[in-house]
Amino acid sequence: xxxxxxxxxxxxxxxxxxxxxxxxxxxxxxxxxxxxxxxxxxxxxxxxxxxxxxxxxxxxxxxxxxxxxxxxxxxxxxxxxxxxxxxxxxxxxxxxxxxxxxxxxxxxxxxxxxxxxxxxxxxxxxxxxxxxxxxxxxxxxxxxxxxxxxxxxxxxxxxxxxxxxxxxxxxxxxxxxxxxxx
Amino acid sequence: xxxxxxxxxxxxxxxxxxxxxxxxxxxxxxxxxxxxxxxxxxxxxxxxxxxxxxxxxxxxxxxxxxxxxxxxxxxxxxxxxxxxxxxxxxxxxxxxxxxxxxxxxxxxxxxxxxxxxxxxxxxxxxxxxxxxxxxxxxxxxxxxxxxxxxxxxxxxxxxxxxxxxxxxxxxxxxxxxxxxxxxxxxxxxxxxxxxxxxxxxxxxxxxxxxxxxxxxxxxxxxxxxxxxxxxxxxxxxxxxxxxxxxxxxxxxxxxxxxxxxxxxxxxxxxxxxxxxxxxxxxxxxxxxxxxxxxxxxxxxxxxxxxxxxxxxxxxxxxxxxxxxxxxxxxxxxxxxxxxxxxxxxxxxxxxxxxxxxxxxxxxxxxxxxxxxxxxxxxxxxxxxxxxxxxxxxxxxxxxxxxxxxxxxxxxxxxxxxxxxxxxxxxxxxxxxxxxxxxxxxxxxxxxxxxxxxxxxxxxxxxxxxxxxxxxxxxxxxxxxxxxxxxxxxxxxxxxxxxxxx
Numbered sequence: 217x218x219x220x221x222x223x224x225x226x227x228x229x230x231x232x233x234x235x236x237x238x239x240x241x242x243x244x245x246x247x248x249x250x251x252x253x254x255x256x257x258x259x260x261x262x263x264x265x266x267x268x269x270x271x272x273x274x275x276x277x278x279x280x281x282x283x284x285x286x287x288x289x290x291x292x293x294x295x296x297x298x299x300x301x302x303x304x305x306x307x308x309x310x311x312x313x314x315x316x317x318x319x320x321x322x323x324x325x326x327x328x329x330x331x332x333x334x335x336x337x338x339x340x341x342x343x344x345x346x347x348x349x350x351x352x353x354x355x356x357x358x359x360x361x362x363x364x365x366x367x368x369x370x371x372x373x374x375x376x377x378x379x380x381x382x383x384x385x386x387x388x389x390x391x392x393x394x395x396x397x398x
Numbered sequence: 399x400x401x402x403x404x405x406x407x408x409x410x411x412x413x414x415x416x417x418x419x420x421x422x423x424x425x426x427x428x429x430x431x432x433x434x435x436x437x438x439x440x441x442x443x444x445x446x447x448x449x450x451x452x453x454x455x456x457x458x459x460x461x462x463x464x465x466x467x468x469x470x471x472x473x474x475x476x477x478x479x480x481x482x483x484x485x486x487x488x489x490x491x492x493x494x495x496x497x498x499x500x501x502x503x504x505x506x507x508x509x510x511x512x513x514x515x516x517x518x519x520x521x522x523x524x525x526x527x528x529x530x531x532x533x534x535x536x537x538x539x540x541x542x543x544x545x546x547x548x549x550x551x552x553x554x555x556x557x558x559x560x561x562x563x564x565x566x567x568x569x570x571x572x573x574x575x576x577x578x579x580x581x582x583x584x585x586x587x588x589x590x591x592x593x594x595x596x597x598x599x600x601x602x603x604x605x606x607x608x609x610x611x612x613x614x615x616x617x618x619x620x621x622x623x624x625x626x627x628x629x630x631x632x633x634x635x636x637x638x639x640x641x642x643x644x645x646x647x648x649x650x651x652x653x654x655x656x657x658x659x660x661x662x663x664x665x666x667x668x669x670x671x672x673x674x675x676x677x678x679x680x681x682x683x684x685x686x687x688x689x690x691x692x693x694x695x696x697x698x699x700x701x702x703x704x705x706x707x708x709x710x711x712x713x714x715x716x717x718x719x720x721x722x723x724x725x726x727x728x729x730x731x732x733x734x735x736x737x738x739x740x741x742x743x744x745x746x747x748x749x750x751x752x753x754x755x756x757x758x759x760x761x762x763x764x765x766x767x768x769x770x771x772x773x774x775x776x777x778x779x780x781x782x783x784x785x786x787x788x789x790x791x792x793x794x795x796x797x798x799x800x801x802x803x804x805x806x807x808x809x810x811x812x813x814x815x816x817x818x819x820x821x822x823x824x825x826x827x828x829x830x831x832x833x834x835x836x837x838x839x840x841x842x843x844x845x846x847x848x849x850x851x852x853x854x855x856x857x858x859x860x861x862x863x864x865x866x867x868x869x870x871x872x873x874x875x876x877x878x879x880x881x882x883x884x885x886x887x888x889x890x891x892x893x894x895x896x897x898x899x
Contacts, residue, residue, distance in 0.1 A: 226827050230567060237574050240589060248586040251845045252577050259570035266563040317620050324616040325819060328794070332815045335798055336808060344795040351791035370792060374799060377432070382443060384803040 220270065227267050234259035339389035340378075345371050399750070403525070406754030409454040410762065418455040419759065422462030423766045429463070430470015430482050432800055440467050441729040453737050453752070458759050460733055461709075465763040468705055469513050469771050476505045476698065477782050478793070480611040484602060484839055485705050487832055488677035490610070492690060492697025500634040502779035505698050507640020510771035512651055512699040513706035515644060517764030519655035520662070520707025521757040524714060534663075541859050544847035545869035547840045550671045552877040561828065568829045572837020573844075575600055583849045595809045602838060604801045604810045608817025609824075609831045611797040616822045618786045637775045643695045644703075650680060650696055651703045658704035662711020671843075674836055676704035682879070710760050717745045717753055 238256040241249040334343035345367055352363035378384045409415070422444070429440040440463040451459075471482025476493030489509065496505040551569060578589045579599030590596040644651060654676045661672040680700035681690045690697050716727040718741075734741055739749060781789075801814035824831050851859045860866055 223827060226823065230571070233571070234574075237589070244581075244586055244588060245584055247849065248581050248584040248588060251841075251848065252574060252588070255570050255573050259567060259574070262563050262567045262570065266561075266567065269561075269563060320620045321616075321822075324619045324822070327619070328612060328616060328815050328818055331794060331798065332811055335802075335811050340799050340802060344799065348791040348795055351787070355787040357785065357787035370795070374796065377428070378799055378803055382429070382803065384799075385806055387802060387806075387808050 223270050224267065227263055227270070231260060231263045234263065337389050337391050339387050339392070341371055341375055342389070344374065402750040403754045405751035406756075407758050409751065409755045410458060410758055412452060412454065414452055415455040415458045418451070419458035419462040419763055419766065422459040423466040423763055423770065426463035426466025427470045427767065427770065430467035431473055432482070432796065440464060445729060445733060454755055456733065456737065457756060458763070460730065461756060461759045462763040462766070465517070465709060465760060466767045468709070469510055469767050472509045472513070472702055473506065473778060476509060477502060477778060478611070479614050481606060484606065484835065485673050485708075486701070487835055488673040488701035489698055490832065491677060492692075492694050495691070495693035496695070496698065497782050499693050501693065502782060503637045503775055504635035504640040504643065504695070506775035506779060507637035507772060508643045508695050508698050509640070509702045510768045510775065511641045511644035512702035514764045514768040515651045516655045516658055516703030516706025517709065518761050519652060519703075520659045520710035521761050523656055523659045523707070524710045525754070525757060537865070539854070540847040540850035541855060541863050541866040542869055544844060544851055545866055545873060546671070547843040547847065549869075549873045549876065550674060550836065550840050551844070552873055564828055565830045565833045568824065568831070568833040569837035572834035573841040575605070575834070576838040576841030577845070582846070595807060598805075600813060601804050601810055603804050604814050605817050605838065606835060607797050607801050608814040609821035609835065611793060612814055612818025613821025613825055613831070615790045615794050615797070616818060617825060619790050622786055637772050640695070641772070644699050647696055647699050650700055653679065653683075654700040654703035655707035658707030659711040661704070662708040663714045671839065672704045672708045673701040676700040706764060710757060713753070713756055717741050717756075
């Protein structure tokens with residue numbers, strides 16, 4: 217899918233968000249909707265302008281940096297240490313589009329979702345132990361024995377910090393009643 | 399007054415007070431570095447342990463911890479693009495690019511030194527301006543605070559990360575997210591869909607953990623390697639370079655500190671607005687604004703000096719009127735009650751030595767934080783070089799536990815994950831995450847002050863109050879100025895090239 221198509225889909229989703237907020241806000245009392253209504257209308261107008269803008273320009277121009285726009289400076293700026301960016305490398309990168317990262321992005325979302333699901337089911341520390349150990353092992357960053365040691369030390373430090381020092385009340389997970397009944 | 403200044407310092411020169419300040423600073427640094435837990439949590443947790451000791455020691459413990467959390471939250475903003483608190487948000491714009499370029503030590507050194515100088519200058523400015531500040535505070539009302547919030551919102555236009563339109567869309571989303579929950583004015587549940595959890599609204603630290611920390615870890619996982627740019631193999635500068643930078647930009651530090659004091663003095667504004675405003679004024683006054691956002695050291699110095707100075711300013715309404723300058727100052731008020739000290743106008747006469755003792759605590763705790771900070775910065779600067787396979791699971795774990803710890807609600811973990819996904823998509827498609835957070839910060843202030851202004855001064859309050867109208871014109875002027883400059887520069891370029899583009 218082209219970058220423009222992706223941008224359009226996102227803009228349409230955001231438009232739906234603003235329209236939804238507007239519709240919901242109209243059901244509130246005049247004082248309760250005093251700020252949400254104008255803000256959602258503003259959001260709809262801005263997104264309409266964005267949709268027109270991004271569909272009338274070439275794909276290379278879709279990202280417009282505000283500071284560059286305001287200062288009208290050509291090329292990329294030097295960093296604070298005075299190192300100029302390598303424009304030739306930039307041009308080369310522009311010529312060859314980066315490989316699609318869709319697969320890794322889906323995996324990233326899946327890993328976060330899986331971790332949160334474990335967090336809800338088992339509680340913080342068992343899920344942290346499983347997640348960190350599994351991550352170390354599956355990425356083969358550490359040998360499994362070393363992964364267990366590092367994970368145990370990390371969980372112990374985290375537990376000491378949050379539970380002992382900061383006195384955070386623990387959550388035991390949705391599976392706790394099931395475990396207790398066994 | 400001189401007697402009170404010396405008396406305040408003498409109160410702190412006891413072994414117990416010095417020891418408590420040290421404990422507070424070390425503890426504050428630890429808490430500040432953890433995502434989601436800021437100065438308020440640090441002070442609230444210390445409060446039960448602080449009873450039964452000398453007044454100065456108790457204040458040194460509480461304020462010392464609070465001061466140290468400020469720099470602690472700057473550290474994560476600079477190293478991982480994860481602001482530990484809203485007040486450190488502006489540090490990610492240039493602090494993180496500096497880290498990526500191998501200048502993490504320099505950024506941390508500049509940050510710590512700017513915070514120290516800001517703290518000292520803030521205390522001095524405040525001591526001098528105590529006689530002027532009170533009438534000004536009494537003069538300003540909700541319409542003026544509304545104008546300040548609007549100013550904060552329009553500042554967004556001057557430093558959007560991506561396109562202007564997308565930046566403004568992100569700010570609108572932030573404002574609307576802040577309205578989730580019970581409307582404090584009309585007691586109407588808004589956008590809660592019947593959920594009891596959502597009645598309390600979206601927790602600000604949790605949203606930040608998701609938008610920045612979780613999203614950054616997802617990005618790091620997708621990218622692989624480490625946070626540092628691929629061609630950076632070792633640190634390119636030292637902590638001392640950062641110290642020198644902060645001293646070299648002394649005028650920026652002074653301006654930012656003054657801004658910090660005045661924003662701190664105004665109750666309910668908060669350091670988060672201060673940090674953003676400081677960054678914006680650093681961009682607007684710079685001769686090379688195009689460097690900002692790509693690793694300009696001034697982008698680190700200005701917000702840190704403002705936030706450092708802000709604490710001194712925040713004490714003013716807390717002590718003089720009993721109106722907390724921020725959430726952490728509300729906890730300080732509780733501490734006063736337990737000590738039998740009643741904040742109010744008499745505080746400035748009967749307990750002036752205590753007022754100056756607190757000024758000294760701010761200065762000394764800042765000094766202690768900076769010394770420790772400069773000492774540990776070279777070690778902290780190595781963290782971004784860690785491989786993604788180590789960093790992603792560890793940081794994600796701390797983030798989700800931190801999200802849970804914020805309010806003790808398991809639903810906050812889900813909220814953090816959702817905001818993580820939103821943050822990743824926003825980053826990918828150049829919708830500024832910082833603008834969303836700024837929108838969230840300012841939304842409540844805008845709505846509350848708008849309602850109060852309409853109730854107190856009627857529909858036309860903008861035109862019936864000259865000071866409000868002046869501030870409104872100022873807001874329009876500062877918003878339009880960059881566009882005017884751009885238009886003029888374009889005309890000059892066109893004239894010099896004979897009309898050719």
